[in-house]
Structure formats: C-alpha cells, structure tokens
Amino acid sequence: MPTTTATPATTARPASRRRWGLRLIGAACWLATVVRAQAPPAPYLRTPSPRQLSWHRFEYYAFVHFGPNTFTDEEWGRSQSTPDVFNPTALDTDQWARSFADAGMTAMILTAKHHDGMALWDTNTTTYKIGNGKWARSRVANGLAADVVQMAAESAKKFGIKFGIYLSPWDIHRDPAMPKGELAGTLYDEPQIFGDDSPGDYNELYSQQLTELLTMRLSDGSPIDVSELWLDGNSGSSTVQTFNWTGFRDIIRQHQPDAIMWGHQGVDARWVGNEDGVTVATNWHTISRTQDQARYSGEELQTGVRDGAYWTPAEADARLRDGWFYHANEKPKTADELTEMYMQSVGRSVNLLLDVPPDTTGQIVREDAEALLQFKAQRDAFFDREILAPGHTVNASSVRSGDAARYGPANALDTSNTDTYWAAEDGETTGWLEVDLGAVHTFDAFVVQEHVALGQRVGAYAIDALVDGAYRTLVTGTSMGYKRIDRLRAPADASRVRLRITQANATPLIQSFQILGARRDAA
Structure with a gap:
C-alpha cells in the first residue's frame, strides 16, 4: 500500500475561513493597485520650491x-x-x-x-x-x-x-x-x-x-x-x-x-x-x-x-x-x-x-x-480668444495607469486648475493629445504648459492641424517649461489639432493646452 501523510489537525482550516483569507488577500492587492495608481509620478531631477x-x-x-x-x-x-x-x-x-x-x-x-x-x-x-x-x-x-x-x-x-x-x-x-x-x-x-x-x-x-x-x-x-x-x-x-x-x-x-x-x-x-x-x-x-x-x-x-x-x-x-x-x-x-x-x-x-x-x-x-x-x-x-474649454473631445496616445480622471488629456483643457495635468504612461517619453474642436475654427496662437512642479522634462514638441484630411505641422518647439506661447505667421483653419511631445527626458506632464483664435461655423 502506498504511504500517505496526514495533515496535522493544527493546520487544517475550514473552507469558509479559507474563502475569507482569499478575500482579504484580494482586497489587499486591489488596495495596493489603487494606491499605486493614485500616487503621482516621481519628480524628475530638480523641481521648484x-x-x-x-x-x-x-x-x-x-x-x-x-x-x-x-x-x-x-x-x-x-x-x-x-x-x-x-x-x-x-x-x-x-x-x-x-x-x-x-x-x-x-x-x-x-x-x-x-x-x-x-x-x-x-x-x-x-x-x-x-x-x-x-x-x-x-x-x-x-x-x-x-x-x-x-x-x-x-x-x-x-x-x-x-x-x-x-x-x-x-x-x-x-x-x-x-x-x-x-x-x-x-x-x-x-x-x-x-x-x-x-x-x-x-x-x-x-x-x-x-x-x-x-x-x-x-x-x-x-x-x-x-x-x-x-x-x-x-x-x-x-x-x-x-x-x-x-x-x-x-x-x-x-x-x-x-x-x-x-x-x-x-x-x-x-x-x-x-x-x-x-x-x-x-x-x-x-x-x-x-x-x-x-x-x-x-x-x-x-x-x-x-x-x-x-x-x-x-x-x-x-x-x-x-x-x-x-x-x-x-x-x-x-x-x-x-x-x-x-x-x-x-x-x-x-x-x-x-x-x-x-x-x-x-x-x-x-x-x-x-x-x-x-x-x-x-x-x-x-x-481673450480661447477656443478650447472643458467638454471638448480630447484623446491621447496613452494615459498613466489608465486613470483618466487623474491623468487624462481632458485635464489639459482645464486651465483654471494648476494641480491637474495629462500624463502619458510611465516610461513613455513621447506621445500626443488630439482635440476635436467640433467645428472648423480659425486660430493663430497656442499656449502650452508643463506641470513644472514635478520638473522640466520636455525637450521638443510640435503642434499639428488637420488640413484637407491630413495633419500639417504648424509649430515646432524645443524646451517647454512653465509656459510657451507660439504664434503663427498666418491664421490656420481646422477642426482637429494635435499636440505632440517628440522628445522628453522623462514622461511628459502637460498642465494646459490652449488654442487662441476665432470660431468659424463649419460649411
């Protein structure tokens, strides 16, 4: 007969207790995930006091x-x-x-x-x-x-x-x-x-x-x-x-x-x-x-x-x-x-x-x-010619931890809140956000800000507009920092605009993105 080894009585646990243990372990894992998702990105090198x-x-x-x-x-x-x-x-x-x-x-x-x-x-x-x-x-x-x-x-x-x-x-x-x-x-x-x-x-x-x-x-x-x-x-x-x-x-x-x-x-x-x-x-x-x-x-x-x-x-x-x-x-x-x-x-x-x-x-x-x-x-x-406002449809290449409420691209349209920003997924140093203006607008300037409270990261960016079914680059810039104002030599018409981060030394954090111009009804 094969030899069997009995489990000591002191280690035996009722099924109900095991289920509660699994629930507690699951709850702890879920809580750890939430805490990780809610933690802000790590500061990048030097930051302002x-x-x-x-x-x-x-x-x-x-x-x-x-x-x-x-x-x-x-x-x-x-x-x-x-x-x-x-x-x-x-x-x-x-x-x-x-x-x-x-x-x-x-x-x-x-x-x-x-x-x-x-x-x-x-x-x-x-x-x-x-x-x-x-x-x-x-x-x-x-x-x-x-x-x-x-x-x-x-x-x-x-x-x-x-x-x-x-x-x-x-x-x-x-x-x-x-x-x-x-x-x-x-x-x-x-x-x-x-x-x-x-x-x-x-x-x-x-x-x-x-x-x-x-x-x-x-x-x-x-x-x-x-x-x-x-x-x-x-x-x-x-x-x-x-x-x-x-x-x-x-x-x-x-x-x-x-x-x-x-x-x-x-x-x-x-x-x-x-x-x-x-x-x-x-x-x-x-x-x-x-x-x-x-x-x-x-x-x-x-x-x-x-x-x-x-x-x-x-x-x-x-x-x-x-x-x-x-x-x-x-x-x-x-x-x-x-x-x-x-x-x-x-x-x-x-x-x-x-x-x-x-x-x-x-x-x-x-x-x-x-x-x-x-x-x-x-x-x-x-x-006083702000075209964008909270409520415009905005998409992004990625969102940190998939947490749109905390890190989604819509945060960049809320210029009244300096504590919120769009953050790409950790580890990504390029990315984009795209805004659907809902109709054709005429614009001639852009204002973009990094969330410098966590450091200056962006070394190159571009702003594109959808013209005749294809994106055309209107602006190229280098350092971003606290605030950049880019003016166009001539106004442009488009219903979609895209901000691209083409180089950063850490995951880009965009605090605000503004488009300045005048609304024009779509044909």
Whole structure:
C-alpha cells in the first residue's frame, strides 16, 4: 500500500475561513493597485520650491528705480549729492501701485538703495538717507510719512500686488575709489568701509540694512511681506569687495522665508543674460552653478543648463524707457514693442520685470501709465480668444495607469486648475493629445504648459492641424517649461489639432493646452 501523510489537525482550516483569507488577500492587492495608481509620478531631477512655483506665476511685474538719481538725471549716482537733492513735489506711492495693478502687473520691486548708497528708508546704518533731507524733515514736521520703502510696501498691499526690494551690494558712498567731494566735512562724510582692504566691515553694514528692511513694520504695526530680494552684483569700481552671500541668504531665509532671492545665477532666480527683456528660443529652468561660483556668460544664462544641478529660473529685466531712472528726454516703448518683449520673455517661460520709473514729482507719468494700459489691452485681446474649454473631445496616445480622471488629456483643457495635468504612461517619453474642436475654427496662437512642479522634462514638441484630411505641422518647439506661447505667421483653419511631445527626458506632464483664435461655423 502506498504511504500517505496526514495533515496535522493544527493546520487544517475550514473552507469558509479559507474563502475569507482569499478575500482579504484580494482586497489587499486591489488596495495596493489603487494606491499605486493614485500616487503621482516621481519628480524628475530638480523641481521648484513652493516659493519658486508661486514666483513662476507672477509672470509680469514692475521695477521701480527711484532715488537721488531721479533728481540728478543720472543712472549710477556718482555725483554724491546730499539728501536734500531728494525732493519729490507730489509723491504718491498709491498712484504707483494703482497704475501697476491696472496694467495687470502682479508686483513691484523698489530700489531701497541703489549704487549711490542713499537709503530710502529710515535706517540706523548711515546718515546718507533721505530722512536727513529737507523733503523728509518737512513731511515729518507736518505729520506725514517720509519712509518711502514703508509707503510703497503699504501701497502694494492696498492694491493687491506683491512687494519686492532691490538693495545694491555695491555702495559708492562707502567706496574709497569713488570721489565724493561735495560731502567732505559734512554729516555724510562717513568711513569708507567698502572693500576687502578697507577698515571696518561692509558686510556687517549690509547685513544690518537687510535685517532692517526685512523686519520692517508697516504703519498699522503689521510686518512687511517681501516677495523678492534683488541682490544686484553689478559694480563700476576697481575696489574688491568679497560679499558674504551665505550670511545674506541666511538673513533673508530667517526673516522672509517665502521671498525669492534674485542674483546673477541665483539663489532662487537668475539673470536672463541681457537687459532687453527677451531670451532665446530654448530656455531651461535649471543651471549648474551657484551665486558663489564662476559666473556664466549672458548667452549661457539665456539658455540655462538642461537637467542642471539647481532649479534657478530666469527673470528678464527691461526698461519701459531707455534709462532705468526717469529722464525727461526719453519716451516709453509702444504697446507693440512691449508685446514683442512679452512674447520673447513670458512666452518663452521667463518672468518679465519691466522698469517703470517715477518722475521728479514722485509719480508715474501719464504717458507711461497709458503705454502700460495699451499694452494690457493688447494682451487681453490676444488671450481673450480661447477656443478650447472643458467638454471638448480630447484623446491621447496613452494615459498613466489608465486613470483618466487623474491623468487624462481632458485635464489639459482645464486651465483654471494648476494641480491637474495629462500624463502619458510611465516610461513613455513621447506621445500626443488630439482635440476635436467640433467645428472648423480659425486660430493663430497656442499656449502650452508643463506641470513644472514635478520638473522640466520636455525637450521638443510640435503642434499639428488637420488640413484637407491630413495633419500639417504648424509649430515646432524645443524646451517647454512653465509656459510657451507660439504664434503663427498666418491664421490656420481646422477642426482637429494635435499636440505632440517628440522628445522628453522623462514622461511628459502637460498642465494646459490652449488654442487662441476665432470660431468659424463649419460649411
């Protein structure tokens, strides 16, 4: 007889218990699948910090160069006049903020101290401040505010725009290489501590000025909210001064942790490489050097470094007039010129910082304000032609985990939600989404955005339209990033449009896709 082995009684389980065990195992597997499907794609290399992601969305804002240079008709303030020279006859920071808000700008950055060294706030670090001039003394005597930085910050808050500060590291007033004949023997003849070989510690003075500005209280007692710090590294002097960038950064992070630090190449945002408000067609949000390392050239800064070591997006600074400070013989750029600038900055994933200088009255001149409004009208007319909307039929080459609700192509048509996007299947680095417009439309521009919260991935894309039964390519682009605006040389007619990702270094994530034009009924 064959030998049989009995199962021990302790291992025997009733059938009902086995069924429950299988159900539990099945439920666990199903739950694991759901959790995997709901997990967002892994971030790709460098990603923006929350403050950087918010800053990307500012897009277009004002630079305000205002100070003694406004009254001496200079750009770099070498004359070193006394604070009495600062004498605006009708200062109105509310008018600044209102003008910027009406123009669709999201913030303003004020020169609290330019290279000349004269402080526009009530500082304890120097006698060379507007508070010691006749204008400020007269205002205080009449019960009026005279701290221009505080006033501008309050106006920005009042009109719902952000406020930033420019504080020049180079300080002509403290630089022994820069002559200051008019100040000899006066209250403003202060120690020349700028420079590594000079007595005293300029880094300590600058740190104190930073701290004063970042801990300022508004007139109602509320703390100042600083959105961006401009740490300009420019200098026209032979004096060598090694700046304590690490210490400056620590002060900013301590007192204004949400503020963007702008520098030649960071920390949070970099120079675009020119002062014309434009960049080249390919622009990466990353670079591979810090502010403490050798400087990139202007050309290198325009392009950036693909898959670089640091998320350091570019900001394009430009002037409404020829100079940074107000000069009566200059005229503002036209709305057409500003639109072209915008398309070559914001339209190429770069923020635009446009300088709008107040005149000697302390106000934005009418022709400048009108130019900004005309520019806004052109932008509004351009963007107010959205053809796509949630509800249009849209297909895609693939959808991540088949989860159309979370990753389907319809998400790209919902421009109101910055947290949703179309994601192709994991591992795929090319793909397409196709929109059925429902009828023939005439269009001439496209806006497309990556979901940069998870990194910049796309290196090439194309946009096609179905014409005479076949797709014809209308646009080819390289880097995508936060936002790309592509305009056609001539309008096109089609009822279907396709966005193709032709190269990416990781699975593409498309946050939004817009088609701009006018509807035309089908024949």
